[in-house]
Amino acid sequence: MTTIIDGKQLARDLNAQTQARVTRLAQRGVVPGLAVIIVGADPASSIYVRNKHRKAGQLGIHSVVRELPATTTQAELLAVVAAYNADPTVHGILVQSPLPAQLDERAIFNAIAPIKDVDGFHPVNTGKLFGNLPGHYPVSCTPQGIMTMLHSLHQPLAGKRAVVVGRSNIVGRPMAALLLNADLSVTVTHRHDPQIRDLTTLADVLVVATGVAHLIKAEDVKPGAIVIDVGMDRGADGKLTGDVDFDAVKDVAGAISPVPGGVGPMTIATLMQQTVDLCEWSEQRGNN
Ligand SMILES: Nc1nc(=O)c2c([nH]1)NC[C@@H]1CN(c3ccc(C(=O)N[C@@H](CCC(=O)O)C(=O)O)cc3)C=[N+]21
Numbered sequence: 001m002t003t004i005i006d007g008k009q010l011a012r013d014l015n016a017q018t019q020a021r022v023t024r025l026a027q028r029g030v031v032p033g034l035a036v037i038i039v040g041a042d043p044a045s046s047i048y049v050r051n052k053h054r055k056a057g058q059l060g061i062h063s064v065v066r067e068l069p070a071t072t073t074q075a076e077l078l079a080v081v082a083a084y085n086a087d088p089t090v091h092g093i094l095v096q097s098p099l100p101a102q103l104d105e106r107a108i109f110n111a112i113a114p115i116k117d118v119d120g121f122h123p124v125n126t127g128k129l130f131g132n133l134p135g136h137y138p139v140s141c142t143p144q145g146i147m148t149m150l151h152s153l154h155q156p157l158a159g160k161r162a163v164v165v166g167r168s169n170i171v172g173r174p175m176a177a178l179l180l181n182a183d184l185s186v187t188v189t190h191r192h193d194p195q196i197r198d199l200t201t202l203a204d205v206l207v208v209a210t211g212v213a214h215l216i217k218a219e220d221v222k223p224g225a226i227v228i229d230v231g232m233d234r235g236a237d238g239k240l241t242g243d244v245d246f247d248a249v250k251d252v253a254g255a256i257s258p259v260p261g262g263v264g265p266m267t268i269a270t271l272m273q274q275t276v277d278l279c280e281w282s283e284q285r286g287n288n
């Protein structure tokens with residue numbers, strides 16, 4: 001029997017925990033605050049931002065969405081980030097990616113205060129992640145949500161062989177670090193390897209984040225493997241599909257996450273979780 005990893009249900013469970021933490025903070029008069037900055041009116045980005053805002057509101061997180069025109073300059077965006085860095089009611093800052101071409105996205109992420117970097121994109125936070133350093137710090141929400149999905153299976157992970165397909169700063173690289181920190185043996189591969197499939201068939205845990213619809217077929221997967229699909233590929237019919245050929249792979253895999261209803265809802269639930277983390281850590285530092 002193949003386990004379908006129900007990201008929607010896991011997200012509901014995680015959001016219930018987050019909401020309970022928000023309630024406990026409220027008893028002390030503390031409200032977690034999330035600022036989401038979106039530049040330009042990319043329709044897909046607008047939908048994601050609206051979903052994040054709605055979920056935050058449901059959980060009692062104070063969410064502000066700052067919509068800036070597509071013509072915003074680097075200096076203007078840096079000034080907006082600086083204002084949220086200095087705003088004690090804001091615990092998490094997210095700049096929606098991708099940004100318009102005139103903006104230097106890396107320089108913007110680097111300007112977010114590491115203690116408010118709810119995406120975990122700041123090099124101080126990625127450095128801690130890659131060093132497996134002790135202490136509290138935010139981690140990119142998609143791979144962190146995937147770790148929650150893996151733990152939900154209640155299977156030992158240490159010593160398993162993981163293969164990550166894709167090496168982006170948002171998913172592949174932090175995913176590899178998290179898996180390594182959890183004592184898996186980790187291989188990262190990507191489009192420049194003509195024999196990706198020689199590696200995917202070795203994986204006990206296979207995470208696919210390439211943006212190539214249905215790249216992974218049944219013969220590319222080890223029987224019984226855990227398969228996590230990070231793909232979000234919009235077909236010509238407008239339907240959302242993944243990087244894994246779900247219908248075929250589900251008969252080979254031991255566990256598999258669907259698209260939609262897998263990694264996506266967990267990304268948003270993890271964003272909410274980390275907003276509350278940042279708020280609690282700020283309280284613990286006593287410099288709110
Ligand atoms: N600074 C930044 N941080 C991000 O975390 C970030 C970002 N920029 N830019 C865009 C990507 C994408 N992303 C998604 C989150 C949830 C769903 C999601 O909920 N997906 C639903 C379906 C949504 C649909 O139907 O379109 C699902 O998979 O079931 C998707 C995509 C966060 N991102």
Ligand SMILES: [Mg+2]
Nearest residue numbers: 166167168190
């Ligand atoms: Mg790639």
